[in-house]
Amino acid sequence: QSALTQPASVSGSPGQSITISCTGTSSDVGTYNYVSWYQQHPGKAPKLIIYEVSNRPSGVSNRFSGSKSGNTASLTISGLQAEDEADYYCSSYANTFYVFGTGTQVTVL
């Protein structure tokens, strides 16, 4: 199975909103509402920020939101802050296994 497709990079100015897409297939994103998103700062382990498409774990800022339409899931970061500069990965359940996205580097201008 192939990795989910994400844009390589997205940038925005402080205070702006950005959206990262995550495109899969009818075998993963399109069928299951088990899409999750992870934030990874350099040299650190990934951190869960969205689960089941649009739910935020306890303690995660409400500036992060998720959605899904068809085979594509999206992560929106509103009110962009310097601390949001990191790599972001989506992941989807795909019937007994999991697949990650290609990753998106977010730059705060």
Next chain:
Amino acid sequence: QLQLQESGPGLVKPSETLSLTCTVSGGSISTTGYYWDWVRQPPGKGLEWIGSIHYSGSTYYDPSLKSRVSISVDTSKNHFSLAVSSVTAADTAVYYCASHCTSNNCYVRAFDYWGQGTLVTVSS
């Protein structure tokens, strides 16, 4: 609060077997609904799910790695292990252990706990 910690050699020779262990603390590896995963990240590249195991011993592997990967669990030691055989330079990566659960009272099918990661280099 669960804590996961990887351990194992940082250098493996080509064609040999890479072996890592993840020790779980702050909770039981036999917790209902929890699965224990291995994820890797080659230098400068993205995340790749390798596979997972349930405390009962049921295993699930990425189809592309299945022929070379084995994950096992030792409930008495509260740890689980990864073996990757016939390694090549392409297996050089930071290896993370992680967990996910399938119960209703958790972040379903999301990797909620992660180890700090350990770099394994394949080189002669």
